[in-house]
Amino acid sequence: MVRTSSATRTLTTTEAAVLALLALEGEQSGYDLLKLMSKAIGHVWAPAKSQLYAVLPRLARDGLAEARTIVQSARPDKQLYRITPGGRATLDAWLEAVEPGSIDRFYLKLFVGGLTSPDVLIGHAEQFRLDTEARLEELRGIEPTNSRAGNDFFHYFLLRHGIERAEQSLVWADWVLAELRGAAE
Incomplete structure (x- = not known):
């Protein structure tokens, strides 16, 4: 809240x-x-x-x-x-x-972006990008500790999913920021 x-x-x-x-x-x-x-x-x-x-x-x-x-x-x-x-x-x-850290709220704010200005949305998208970078760094820090033996083998599937999802979210965030910055000009 x-x-x-x-x-x-x-x-x-x-x-x-x-x-x-x-x-x-x-x-x-x-x-x-x-x-x-x-x-x-x-x-x-x-x-x-x-x-x-x-x-x-x-x-x-x-x-x-x-x-x-x-x-x-x-x-x-x-x-x-x-x-x-x-x-x-x-x-x-x-x-x-x-x-910070509120993905659902960011998505909702972006969805109703017509109710505010591109500059406000740029601030939200920049925060989303920072949060995603931090999450990606955290996940990449876990990756070397996963032995891929026993249950770690199965945990690794989800870890990789999280890493790839965060990487794609960064690509998407960069695109959103470029679009918003173009609209703000």
């Missing part, structure tokens, strides 16, 4: 995702938000259904979103949520806060 500039509210990743989608897509039901998350960012990150449905009333209670009820005769009443100006200010503070 990150403390926002108002120093009164902390956003979880799920809360930030909900506020971001409400800012991008407008008023939505919980069901519609789940569909949007699954379709748009589900390949990178998705909250549990129970998480999302717990977050919505909390955001409304805290004044970050507003809820309205649509009465339906054949179905249960539907709750629709929209972001408030206070929710947008809190979201903006979350978008600007650089958070």
Whole structure:
């Protein structure tokens, strides 16, 4: 979680995702938000259904979103949520806060990058790159200690996967940074 500039509210990743989608897509039901998350960012990150449905009333209670009820005769009443100006200010503070070691949050911030500036995203991408370099160095430090005997033989498969994934993440981060820097000019 990150403390926002108002120093009164902390956003979880799920809360930030909900506020971001409400800012991008407008008023939505919980069901519609789940569909949007699954379709748009589900390949990178998705909250549990129970998480999302717990977050919505909390955001409304805290004044970050507003809820309205649509009465339906054949179905249960539907709750629709929209972001408030206070929710947008809190979201903006979350978008600007650089958070070391938070890959899910970085991916989410990049996904909703249209809500902020390329310069802000460059800061996030630079932090992601630093975190990935540190992780790669850590994994490469483990590699020589793996005997590849007994269970180490099998552990090595995952170690190599981690190393190769980190190496590819660095290539990707460099590409993202180049694209963002081009957009910032």
